[in-house]
Amino acid sequence: MKQSKRTVFIAMLALAAIFVSSAAFAAEEIKVGALFPLTGPAAVSGQNCVNAVQAAVEVINKKNADINDPLAAQEGLVGGKYVIKVVPADHQGKPDVAKSEAERLYNQEKVFAIIGCYNSSATKPASAVAERAKKLFLCGCSSSAALTERGYKYFFRHAPTDAIESVEFVDYIAYLNKEKNAGIKTLGIIYENTEFGKHAAEEAVKAAKKIDLKIVADVPFNNGATNLNSEVQKLKSANPDVVFGAALGGDYSLWVRTMKQVNWLPKMAINYCTGYQNPAVQKELGSDGNFFMGGMGYSPELAKQFMPEGIKIQDKYYTPKSNQPFDSDSIQEAVMMMVLAQAIEKAGGPDTEKVREIIATQEFPSTMSLSGKVKFSPDGQNAEALSVITQLHEQSYKTVFPLKYKDFEPTIPMTPWDKR
Amino acid sequence: MSNFMQVLIDGLLSGLLYALVSAGLSMIWGVMDVINFAHGEFLMVAMYICYWLGFILKIDPLFTWVASGIFLFILGAVTYRWIVKGSLGKAAMAPLLATFGLSMLLKNFCMNRFSPNFRLLSGTLLDGKTFEFCGAIISLPQFVTGIFSLIVVAALYWLVKKTRLGWAIQATAMDKEAAELMGIDTEKIFLLVFGLGGACVGVAGGLMTTYLAVHPEVGGLFSLIAFVVVALGGFGSIPGAFAAAILIGLVESFTGFYVAAVLKYVAVFAIYLVVILVRPKGLFGW
Structure with missing residues (x-):
């Protein structure tokens, strides 16, 4: 009886030790909102964009020795201290819904940044919410030139404009x-x-x-x-x-x-x-x-020639989710996720002001961009955008x-x- | 002149399609005083049925509209028996909210099962076929849908006005208790009306697959226009709904071409508002 009590005690101690150690070494999650039209007329494209962001996150969070990308070789960010968690949200292609969803993501979900929104009409009010809250908003493919003519400090866009x-x-x-x-x-x-x-x-x-x-x-x-x-x-x-x-x-x-x-x-x-x-x-x-x-900005034919690493990411993480290759829109959302992650890595963690400064001033290598790099002008527009x-x-x-x-x-x- | 003819014919064909989509809704609304909020989603289900039959079994929508019509008849009847019947006689909004719930269920089920992808049948028997009439090019799929619309609306009108069953439907619509006293099984009439309403939209959805893409949101604007058609034509009036549908098709087409394309739906809803203000019972309502 005494022996069995001792066994139970040791087992419990061992379990507690495992729990404490796993808690101590568990990477901290950085939440990133993926705000896209998941229902409505542009739902197909919206879902592809979310899948692309998630594909980029797989590259960031996991060790991918087979992919030659700045963050692929390591697991997580800042030596494994952080991992990215995507929080998808649906704006239905409606500007008013985009605004309220952006507020919800920042205030309730406590996301560090939002990537979105595909429709320029949705990106405009959602990024205004971000600017007021002094939070980062990264835009992959919304192409209305007006978006980067507003003098915003926290808004960055990858796509070439109209x-x-x-x-x-x-x-x-x-x-x-x-x-x-x-x-x-x-x-x-x-x-x-x-x-x-x-x-x-x-x-x-x-x-x-x-x-x-x-x-x-x-x-x-x-x-x-x-x-x-x-x-x-x-x-x-x-x-x-x-x-x-x-x-x-x-x-x-x-x-x-x-x-x-x-x-x-x-x-x-x-x-x-x-x-x-x-x-x-x-x-x-x-x-x-x-x-x-x-x-x-992307086609499988172009990628074979100019973005071979992009094809690897596509085949490994994107196509299994979307049942198709990247398209010009979705891949740009993945690029913005990679840029954000690189900036967090350089800043040493999710400090909004530090990360913003790095995104605004530094150049980022990008295996999924036709130009191979991303560099933002003072207005937040990617100066290296190519189509x-x-x-x-x-x-x-x-x-x-x-x-x-x-x-x-x-x-x-x-x-x-x-x-x- | 050829522009005018083209716009006129486009308007007529759109109107005939709207008439086909609205006919079933008009019957349900007129007889039972129930707004079937899932009407647009019934249309979507019919389109998916014909799309998948065309895609997997390679059967042309020109034939599979029969299957979608039958399936939607059953879906309509089941909707009445399981969802609408229980909500009748309760709060005024109960049937509307019940069918609204059904519409959400159907839309999200299709979104989940089939993804929001736009699905279009290529290489159908009528695909891309056109003919010329008075300088206007007429799309054969739209023309065939228009002919079916005329047949279905005429058959419904004949059923309601010229058959004993139709008289029973009319009697139930006018006074349910009195009809029951005359020996009419109003439960069966309601079931049949919901089924027929479903079958009409089933035929419409089936034929639309020959030229329109299917996706979970496809029913949205069509059902909105169908509500306008029914209210404009006069609740329960099949000829009224037909005339209103043609009017809406023409207004949409002429406004779209001669005024501004972005204003075509504005004009449709403006006419609806004017008619409802001037004649609340609709053009042919009693």
């Missing part, structure tokens, strides 16, 4: 007109009537003036519409040589299908950060998606501009629907 993309689009058109005699003189713009769409259209108008591209159709639409018949009919009756499109997710596929229904296509259709970039949307469109173009113009051919994004990255001779004008 302004950068618009200039690139018209530069390409100028090149085609000069070198290929493409005869592109008129422009139509179709865009969702949101923060993102309206700013994209404004930048398109500004850029078009640069090469005297005449705007013959300006067509905003309500996202999530039941049909886009009158919108496409407006484009068709104006018959522009090139159309710039800013339609996300399901609206993009509806736009393409409606053009097919009315049997009309411009010579070229170039898209901003939209459903064009989403492989899932393109898979559903099948061959109807062919010959459309768009600005991109290329691609054309879709049978589910494959072929790079056509800038010429430095070109790997394919594009089909211009687009092949008409009845000749496909």
Whole structure:
């Protein structure tokens, strides 16, 4: 009896020792909010963005000897003292929900920073909450140029803006007109009537003036519409040589299908950060998606050449979650997670002011960025942001501009629907 | 002229689609005075059925609308028996809240099972087929949906106005107790009406799969428009709902093209507000 009591006592002591030691060595969690549209018209893209952030966190928290990334070789941050925990949140594509969710994440969930929000219209109010609270807000792919024109100190954005993309689009058109005699003189713009769409259209108008591209159709639409018949009919009756499109997710596929229904296509259709970039949307469109173009910061084809480590992260952690490769939008959210983690590592812990200072002033190597690095200007915009113009051919994004990255001779004008 | 014709035909085809989506809701609302808040999600379920039948078994939606119609008839009847029936006679909002709960359940179930991905059937029999009429290009999938809408609405009208069953439905709608005294089994009538309402939206959803993408949120705006159609046309009036649907389709199309695309739904809801203010019972209400 006495012996069994002693055995129980030793066992309990051992258990207590294990508990105390594990508590002593358990890494502290740094919570990071991932605020994206997990329901609503852009839900597919939102879920991909959360998966991308989580893929980056797997690289940060686990030891990944097979991946050559600044934080992959170690386990956790600051010698294993910290690990990142993602707190996903859904703004449904609604600015008011984004604002209240940002408040909840900072005040109740006590997140250190938020990464988001995909829709520029949601990013704007959510980042305003962060700025007031003096908390960090990192934005991967929201492209409205206005976001980095507000003089915010705690807001940083990775993606090239609509302004950068618009200039690139018209530069390409100028090149085609000069070198290929493409005869592109008129422009139509179709865009969702949101923060993102309206700013994209404004930048398109500004850029078009640069090469005297005449705007013959300006067509905003309500996202999530039941049909886009009158919108496409407006484009068709104006018959522009090139159309710039800013339609996300399901609206993009509806736009393409409606053009097919009315049997009309411009010579070229170039898209901003939209459903064009989403492989899932393109898979559903099948061959109807062919010959459309768009600005991109990532494609599996580009990655093979310029981002081999990004492909490793994609295959190991992202594709098992999303059942598809990264797209231009989601990968940029992963990059911002990596930047945040590198800054925390350099700061020695989650000190908001120190981390902000490091993000604002230092350059970060980035295996998932086309330029290979990230460096923010004083306005919070990534000065190293790069995007290329691609054309879709049978589910494959072929790079056509800038010429430095070109790997394919594009089909211009687009092949008409009845000749496909 | 060709623009005008195109806009006119687009408006008519949209209107016919709205009529098909709204017909079942109109019946349920008119006969039972119950707002089926899950109507949009019924539409979504029908679209998923035809999508998966097309994707897995390669059966064209031109045939599978029968399956979605039957399934939604059963879903409608089950919804009545298990969800709506228990909430009738309680607080006025009880059936509305019960069907709202069902709509959340269906939407989140599909979101969970099928992800929010947009799913589009390619290579269907009608995919991309068009024909020209008076200078306007008509999309064959939309045209076929429009023809089905005419058939379904006419069949419903015939059923309600010309058959003994229809007379029983009308009697139940007018005075439930009096109908019961006349020997009408009003429970069965309610069950049938909910089933028929489901079947109509089942056919609509099935045919829509030929040209629209399916996703868990697809029913949202359609159900909102269906509520407007039913209220505008007059509660329970099938010809009223039909006329209102065509009116809404035309207003949407003409405003979208000749005024501003972003204002097309504004115009639809503005007309609804005006009609409700001037004639609260709707255009054809009694």
